[in-house]
Amino acid sequence: MAAASLAPGQNLAHILPPSWREDIPRWFAEDTPSFDWAGFVVGEEQQEAVLWGKSGGILAGVPFFEEIMRYVGCEVEWLMAERSVVPSNSKTKVAIVRGKARQLLLGERVALNTLARCSGIATVSRRFRDLAASTGWKGTIAGTRKTTPGFRTVEKYGMMVGGVxxxxxxxxxxxxxxxxxxxxxxxxxxxxxxxxxxxxxxxxxxxxxxxxxxxxxxxxxxxxxxxxxxxxxxxxxxxxxxxxxxxxxxxxxxxxxxxxxxxxxxxxxxxxxxxxxxTSAVHQSCQHVDFSLKIQPKKAAASTAQAQDSAV
The missing domain is CATH 3.20.20.70 (Aldolase class I)
Structure with missing residues (x-):
């Protein structure tokens, strides 16, 4: 009766409904309904940003993060696979994101919020699954339909990545x-x-x-x-x-x-x-996993700054 565990490297992204990408324009319409004023400051120059994992948990929501960044013209290179454990008490490089500076920052918050929420659900789901398994129980741990309207696909996906x-x-x-x-x-x-x-x-x-x-x-x-x-x-x-x-x-x-x-x-x-x-405890009020996205300073700019400091 227990749900079968995913094999190492087994991908869940391919079972997402064909319509899931339609949510992404709506998320951006909510987050940037008018002008992106701060985007004017950084411009169109190509930049590289590091996705850092800052708190322990299970990495989940990779397809959502990737598609959000693709929507704004950026590419993601993953350094950790989905369902990997992000270590606690240290900053861990999870991915590298490349694109125009303005586009990186346009997608940053939408992508981070989605990844943090999905990973938090996966983390709590994994704890519930492992706790039940430790007793020798052979049944099934399941989530509920008490999900966030408009965000159910992400939350249900997090449960599955976590193993419930x-x-x-x-x-x-x-x-x-x-x-x-x-x-x-x-x-x-x-x-x-x-x-x-x-x-x-x-x-x-x-x-x-x-x-x-x-x-x-x-x-x-x-x-x-x-x-x-x-x-x-x-x-x-x-x-x-x-x-x-x-x-x-x-x-x-x-x-x-x-x-x-x-x-x-x-x-x-x-x-x-x-x-x-x-139980709704695996998704309703779980703590998010903390991630940040940091644009890397250019080496040339850093060298110039060092030279100026030396001259002073």
Whole structure:
């Protein structure tokens, strides 16, 4: 049930949707809606800039950074591969970016923000994955749909680079019946029967449940996944065990735990009866990985400056 790990050098960029590049003009329209006043200062001269990693973490978001820089006419030479560990407590050269000075600075903040956010998500995702694996648990750690509007592709990509399951990507990816759906329709059984009329047989149905009784009703009605939401301790693991034993050989389904999960409380949610742990903690409020982009001073200019200092 655990998600397969990526092989060394395996590239995730090729699975990005064809439309992802359409986001980049929108990001620039937001960041530079009018004149680039400061760009006038640096002009059109070709320059070289170093991308520095300044805090520890997992490098993620390489295709986004690269495409942002390509959009402004710059080229990127990577010195570290995606999914590499950027060391902490030291500055590390991650890449060299070449282009016109004005264009380098035009793309700088958009590219750095994207890389920092994506790498932060990958870093926390890796910690969650490794912490769960250290217990011997064989299930799946997954993110959630609580992503930033307009930035979901980047955030889901960061989860995958970090090694966790991105869960559903949007409302159309899987049927998830939550408490409001159930209350509005009248019951778990009615909501499942109703959605099956339109969703067909190819979509999984995941039902949010607050107790063993609700989960049992959902399985009876044909749910593929039952989410034991905000259940902890014996209530969680006892219910999960009882459900698995009751339906053994009769129905196939997954048990998911979710709600209020943090790194500190992660291990308490894991057991052989739980198949999936979904949490927004891998992406909602994670700390970004710190990067900077610094244009390198020209040697000739540096030599002139040294000569002038000596003369003084």
């Amino acid at each position: 399951d991105p869960h559903r990507h949007d409302l159309s990816s899987m049927v998830m019946l939550k408490d409001n759906h159930i209350w509005a329709s009248g019951s778990i059984t009615k909501s499942i029967q109703s959605v099956r009329r339109v969703a067909g047989h190819t979509l999984l149905v995941n039902v949010e449940c607050q107790s063993f009784a609700e989960a049992d009703e959902a399985i009876t009605a044909g749910a593929n996944i039952v989410m034991l939401d905000n259940l902890v301790g014996e209530e969680l693991h006892g219910s999960a065990k009882q459900l698995k034993e009751k339906w053994a050989g009769k129905r196939q389904f997954l048990i998911e735990t979710s709600g209020g999960i943090t790194e500190d409380g992660l291990q308490g949610r894991l057991s052989e009866w739980v198949d999936v742990l979904s």
